[in-house]
Amino acid sequence: MNINDFEWKTEDQWLELVLKETQRQLEEELDYKDRFKNDALETQREMWEELGSVSITNGLEQIVSFMGFVDRMKYQKRNHEVTRTLQEKYERMLKAPYFGRIDFHENGEEKAEKYYIGMSNLMNEDYDFLIYDWRAPVSSMFYDYEIGKAGYQCAEGTIEGDLTLKRQYKINEGKMEYMFDSNLKIDDEMLQEILGKGTDSKMKAIVTTIQREQNRVIRNEEYKNLIVQGPAGSGKTSIALHRIAYLLYKHRDKITPKNIVIFSPNQIFNDYISNVLPQLGEDNMLQSTFKEYMHKALGNRFIKEDYYDMMEFIFTGKKSFDYKIRIKNIKYKSSLEFIDVLKRHVEKTEKADRNFKDIIFRDNLIVSSKEIEELYYKDYIRFPLKRRLDKIRERILFLLKPYEEERKNEIYENLWDTGSFVDEMEVKEKAAALITEETKYVYEEIRRITKFDLLDIYKKLFKKLEPEIKNYTLRKLQSNFLNYEDQVPMLYLKGAFGDFPKTTEIKYVIIDEAQDHTPLQYEIFYQLFGHANITMLGDLNQSINPYMNVGNYNNIAHIFPQDNTCIINLTKSYRSTMEITEFSRRILDDEVNAQYVERSGEKPIVLGYSQENSINERVLKDIEMYKEKGYKSIGIITRTVKEADGVYSFLKDKTEVKALTKEDDEYVNGTLVIPAYLAKGLEFDVVVVYNAGNVNYSSEEDRLLLYTACTRALHILNVYYTGCLTPLMERIIQD
Ligand SMILES: Nc1ncnc2c1ncn2[C@@H]1O[C@H](COP(=O)(O)OP(=O)(O)OP(=O)(O)O)[C@@H](O)[C@H]1O
Known part of the structure; x- marks a missing residue:
């Protein structure tokens, strides 16, 4: 809808007024900041003067006086921190104070009110709101409604009325670049523009274009526990982080970032998402991985295998003599049947005669x-x-x-x-x-x-189990080395026997990449955080570990009380172009039912080569070409670490490239070589799937890994292979 000159002028005047007020408040804060700094220096000076001549006779008095100074300095430091946060907020606001506006005519009122929506609230000296924080109750209508009947929930109840205008703005460095009225969804122009850009850094906030189905999850407080299933690129991680920002705003007098923990797949990912909350003006929540928690809880008594070492074994160990038996163990120890065995073992152990003596x-x-x-x-x-x-x-x-x-x-x-x-x-x-x-x-x-000997208790569990499982496990346990698949049940037993530290200070738990945790791990999450609100977000089609995953959300439904738990399905993908989304979906066996933002790009390329070295040469050419075209992030996705090491050795002296092969590596931008199971959750402008031949991706078990690799691409997807192409892509080629 066109905006006439008069409207433009009115909007310009409003922007000017808002910027002026923001500047005034910023200056006020800077004034305070200076004052607090001077106060702190003064306190320090006074303290040295007074305590400079310490003597034994007035020791106690001096300690009391010293404590007084310490308290004063603590107070001044707190004030200084508050002013610093506010300074940052105003500086952010001077660049882009708001991004949306709604006009809402509340039932029973004479006329519609304007509500400008931005990253933070801004009030003038008369306590009138000039801008509403995107998390404020009234702002929810910006995300939830089109023009027409609308409403929102607030402390007073449900407010209803009519939305008469919905406008979006692009303000950059305090200048209005453009604005438009959107009668429909926030989809269209702005979303297209944002998604069409390249990615050159860590994950970004999406607050200006949150979609209705996403907003439903971000603000959902109806249920204590949420299970969110959504296809690749549907914004699950973004939603998780915006939900945290929302909760911190809504319950700001009750919770701080220390009351929220997010469990994510690895440190690379933790690092990758670490900018979003600061962009939203909040401090980061606690970040952990299941492995990190488990390794700490199990202590130093054992040598513990890393999750990704197990993954590497699964993908590369086929020739080792105990491959079959270990896979059998992994499968069994991740099964629902084994949870029952564990539960019975807990009961039995508690009831067992302990041979008490006087x-x-x-x-x-x-x-x-x-x-x-x-x-x-x-x-x-x-x-x-x-x-x-x-x-x-x-x-x-x-x-x-x-x-x-x-x-x-x-x-x-x-x-x-x-x-x-x-x-x-x-x-x-x-x-x-x-x-x-x-x-x-x-x-x-x-x-x-x-x-209480956890290892002893665990060993006893196997006494009556079938020999293959029993013998393999006991042999392994004897060497003081814990396979990953044994660590999880041991942790469960530890929890079931009440040997977990208190976690009551955690009020909200977010579990990202929820598909990659087994039902037993969910039992443990519940042991640990049953008191808290738990949000789980995942995509069953991205289960990178063929044997250790949730399988189906029904497998964990019994753990979370039904009337307190809700499953929400997201339906639309945002990350990739239509061509890449269509291509990737065809790898799945399911009926293709892709909903995506209509953003068109190049068709994915699938090319066969006679040998790996030819792929390497091609990859090198690709890197140079795509860099020249302006793409900032390129992911060369291999199946395993071993393969990643090989490609990296080839590339490292020829172009600027990094390899991420360990779960605690730091995320870096640019061109990366990375195995698929470490790349989950990340995204790249350009993705090269390295050697998707039928040797690498041979069986059904590889399907979801391959899908995960392909769905990392935003704009370009190239698939190279040697020998024959993986049968998992045959359908695409035939079509
Ligand atoms: N409403 C939105 N507006 C703008 N960009 C969005 C929106 N939702 C998602 N995106 C973008 O889509 C991409 C995918 O988002 P995100 O990583 O959160 O999805 P995901 O569901 O966790 O993906 P995956 O499961 O494939 O790892 C990101 O670049 C994100 O910024």
Whole structure:
């Protein structure tokens, strides 16, 4: 819809007014900032003056005075931080104070009100809102409605009325570049422009073009737990991060970023997403990976295999002698059947006879076996095993203490009476040594009956399992090396027996790439964070590990209370051009049902070569050509680390390229060689799928990995192979 000159002028005037007000508030903040800085310097000066002459006689007084200075400095530091955050906010706003406007005629009111929507609220001195934060209740209409009937939820209830105008702005460095009225969705022009651009850095905020189905997830607080399924590029990670920003805004007096944790696939990904929240004016939440948490929780007793080493084994270990048996183990230990086995084992272990004995110290009955049984099976029954045993130990030690003290004094007196000592310290030490010796057997007994040995418990589980699983597992466990597939059940047992640290400070948990966690891992998430709100976002078609994945969301439905949990399906993809999306979807066996933004680009290229070296040469040419065309990020996606190392060796002296092959590598921009399973979640302007021959991608199990690799591309997708093309792409070629 055209905007007439009068409207343009009015809008220009509004922008000028907003910028003026922002500038005024910025200057005010800078003033405060200077004042706080000077105050802090003054406090420091005063402190040195006053404490400069420290003397022993007035020591206590000086400590009190010192503490006073420390408190003052802490206060000044806090104020300084607040002003710094506000300064950054105003500086951001001076560049682009708002991006949207809605005119809303509330039922019962005389006329429509204008609402300008931006990254943050801005009020003038009369407390009138000049700009509404995109997370404010009224702003939701910008994302949810077209012109016509509209409404929003707020503290007062549902507000209804008519949306009479919806306008979008592109303001750059404080200048209005363009504006347009959109009667339809926020799709169209602005979205096209944003998606058409190249990507040259980490992930970016999408606040100006959030789509309605995405907004439903971002603001959803109806359910405690959300499971969000969406195709590649549908914005799941973006949604997760905007949801965090929304929650931090909505509950700003109750939660801080420290109350939110996001579990993502690896550190590369954590690094890749780390700019979004700061762009939205918020500090980053806690970031972790399941592996990181698990390795910390299992401690240093074992050598623990990394997730990606297991992946590499799955993809490259076919020739190793124990490949089949290990895969069988991985499958079994990730199965629903094994969860039942584990649960039964927990029950059995808790009920097992622990052979409690009377605790006696020098003929005194400290506590009888009967009493211990009473504690174990009755009084403390509500506690999980480990906590129960800890409580029993505390109780026995408490009862033992007076006897121990009495005996220690007796020994001490006796030693003095011998007359062979002159030094009191010497007697005390000797008495302590004797009492340690005398109580040794009691402590040993206490240790025996309250012993909690996770490895032992885990080993016992296999006693009655089929020989192939049992023998392989026990052999591995003997070497003190934990395969990844054994770490997860051990962690589960640890949790089930109450040996997890408290996590109550975590109020919201986000699990990204949710398809790559097994049902057992979800049991663990629930053990850890059952009290919190959990949002899980994933794409079943991107399960990169053929054996360890969620399989189907029904497999975890029973873990989360049904009336508190909702599954939401996203339907549209945003990342890739139509051609790439169509191409990638055809790799899947499903009926092709692609919804995407209508952005057209080059058709993906599929080319066969006689040998790998020819592919390398071609890749090198591609890199130079696409760089010249202005593409900033190029991903050479291999199947394995081994393959990535090979291509990297070829390229590294010929062009500027980096290899990301370890999960804790730092994300970098530019041209990357990366295995597919590490590239998940990332995106590139240009993707080269390196050697999609029938040797590399041979079986059904590779289908989703190949799909994941192809869907990383925004604009260009080239697939090269040696030998015959993978049968997984045959359908595309035939068509
Ligand atoms: N509403 C939107 N407006 C603009 N860009 C968007 C929007 N939604 C998603 N995108 C862009 O689409 C791309 C994919 O988003 P994102 O990585 O969040 O999707 P995803 O579903 O997590 O992808 P995948 O599962 O394939 O890793 C990103 O470049 C993101 O900025």
